[in-house]
Amino acid sequence: MRPLNGVLRKVVILLLAGSLSACSTAPRRTEAQRATDADTAARVEGALTADPHLFARHIDVSVDGGVVYLGGYVWSVEDLYLARNLAASVPGVKSVSSELELMRGGSKGR
Numbered sequence: 001m002r003p004l005n006g007v008l009r010k011v012v013i014l015l016l017a018g019s020l021s022a023c024s025t026a027p028r029r030t031e032a033q034r035a036t037d038a039d040t041a042a043r044v045e046g047a048l049t050a051d052p053h054l055f056a057r058h059i060d061v062s063v064d065g066g067v068v069y070l071g072g073y074v075w076s077v078e079d080l081y082l083a084r085n086l087a088a089s090v091p092g093v094k095s096v097s098s099e100l101e102l103m104r105g106g107s108k109g110r
Contacts, residue, residue, distance in 0.1 A: 036092070037065065040063045040093060041063040041068075043090050044087045044090050047086045048083060048086055058072045060072045061087070066092060066093060066094035066095075067094055068097070069097050069098075069099070070087060070099065070100050072101070073100060073102065074100055076102070080098070
């Protein structure tokens with residue numbers, strides 16, 4: 001009777017784990033939410049490229065629920081902070097998550 005009890009316990013654990021993971025999926029976003037995020041991303045990209053002190057060609061921007069995600073690389077530590085601050089200043093941005101990398105040697109690779 002012991003082996004059956006162990007199998008039953010494993011089945012119950014798997015069922016509970018499956019139930020919990022099914023509850024943790026995010027609800028689908030509406031077309032309006034996707035459009036708002038796309039508009040916010042475009043405005044953030046515009047703010048980054050409009051700044052004369054920032055070379056933003058290698059910065060990727062994505063937005064999910066008003067949270068801006070910055071990726072790619074910049075040439076200086078100042079650019080890391082400038083890009084983050086510019087993105088945060090755009091209306092509709094709730095927060096900024098930056099995974100920008102610092103490219104050593106500057107734009108000429110020196």
